[in-house]
Amino acid sequence: MAKVIGGVFTSHVPAIGGAIQRGAQNEPYWKPFFDAWPPVREWLDVQQPDVVIMFYNDHGLNFFLDKMPTFAVGAAPVYRNEDEGWGLHPFPIPPGHTDLSWAIIEKLVEEEFDITTCQDMAVDHAASIPLALAWPGREAPVRIVPITINTVQHPLPSAKRCLALGRAVGKALAEWQGPEKIMVMGTGGLSHQLDGERAGFMNAEYDKFCMDNLSSDPDALTRHSVHEMVELSGTQGVEVLNWIAARGALGATARELTRTYHIPISNTAAAVMVLETEAAVQSGKASSEAIPAMA
Amino acid sequence: MASAANKPIPGTHIFDGAAAQKGYALNAMCYSFNSAANRDAFVRDEAAYIDKFQLTPEQRAAVAARNVLQMIAAGGNVYFLAKLAGILGLNVQDLGAQQTGMSVDAFKQMLLDQAKTPAAREAIRG
Numbered sequence A: 001m002a003k004v005i006g007g008v009f010t011s012h013v014p015a016i017g018g019a020i021q022r023g024a025q026n027e028p029y030w031k032p033f034f035d036a037w038p039p040v041r042e043w044l045d046v047q048q049p050d051v052v053i054m055f056y057n058d059h060g061l062n063f064f065l066d067k068m069p070t071f072a073v074g075a076a077p078v079y080r081n082e083d084e085g086w087g088l089h090p091f092p093i094p095p096g097h098t099d100l101s102w103a104i105i106e107k108l109v110e111e112e113f114d115i116t117t118c119q120d121m122a123v124d125h126a127a128s129i130p131l132a133l134a135w136p137g138r139e140a141p142v143r144i145v146p147i148t149i150n151t152v153q154h155p156l157p158s159a160k161r162c163l164a165l166g167r168a169v170g171k172a173l174a175e176w177q178g179p180e181k182i183m184v185m186g187t188g189g190l191s192h193q194l195d196g197e198r199a200g201f202m203n204a205e206y207d208k209f210c211m212d213n214l215s216s217d218p219d220a221l222t223r224h225s226v227h228e229m230v231e232l233s234g235t236q237g238v239e240v241l242n243w244i245a246a247r248g249a250l251g252a253t254a255r256e257l258t259r260t261y262h263i264p265i266s267n268t269a270a271a272v273m274v275l276e277t278e279a280a281v282q283s284g285k286a287s288s289e290a291i292p293a294m295a
Numbered sequence B: 001m002a003s004a005a006n007k008p009i010p011g012t013h014i015f016d017g018a019a020a021q022k023g024y025a026l027n028a029m030c031y032s033f034n035s036a037a038n039r040d041a042f043v044r045d046e047a048a049y050i051d052k053f054q055l056t057p058e059q060r061a062a063v064a065a066r067n068v069l070q071m072i073a074a075g076g077n078v079y080f081l082a083k084l085a086g087i088l089g090l091n092v093q094d095l096g097a098q099q100t101g102m103s104v105d106a107f108k109q110m111l112l113d114q115a116k117t118p119a120a121r122e123a124i125r126g
């Protein structure tokens, strides 16, 4: 029986990819962010996930404004990371898991989510950088199911809808009869704003509210409208919608294992968190080492 | 451009349907810059490239002025504009500095300083 072991939540700022490709991880500017990852990787080493359900938003690689799906689910055997125009070299992307993609698609439509399906899909830095952070220097040893949420062109789906989407994905995962260990990733955010006279805006208080509630009370994150979320977290801070959806896929209970918050990475308040479910391998190793890092 | 129910957020431009319609040509040009060959073509002959995408006069003026706020006013979306900015050698701190009227150093310092607020210290502690 498949098991959903937990989730890794992270910022996906393009500059992180640049730092990886330059080997700048130990520079003073970057070290606080990259220091978040050894405990994450220890947890992954113990858990050995087989599949990643990747909740993220496309930034103008796979989707242009000619066709802009609110929610799209990848169902491709292979995915490509490509040139996005500003100099990042493509990262290796692991293969797809088409049978699981279609099981998720079936369940989502049954649950009345009118999604778009993609059998040919480029995945951008919002998927490639998190995978490169979790499994550095190699293609991630997993298969993936990418799920995109429109955080680009308003109207965006509400936080409530994104949480419900994630929960419906969670139902599909719970019903999946394969032997895989499944994890989710939710990428983007936290607070940042690239555009307008308010560029450079961050909001540590709202970010803390999101991080504090993500594991124990994700519904708390749905109390704000998208417009209020833009006001609180910035025009691009709304990418926390991806985190909310990913959290939904973990089911009712999830335990916070690690948390790192750092200002700034580029224009962004960056965060990395691991949440695990009761189905996670209870080695105790990753958690006992990670908890002091949270204190 | 926010809908009637939402009060405007100072310094913030919601990329909604009105902006997406207005900005379509500019954003389409920027989307084409995912291709290195297209970036080269823009650098070789900017005027011809802009003609091909039928930018509006407002969009042409904004691009000619390298003015991000004008590009946004003309319907540009920052995720697409970032691809043009890459050609121009500008990163998101350069864009931020230009939009806020700060020097790039002052803008970067403003970002760094946000780690020092009480709320940030509390969030960093966890």
Ligand SMILES: [Fe+2]
Pocket (backbone or CB within 6 Å): A012, A059, A126, A188, A189, A236, A239
């Ligand atoms: Fe993003």
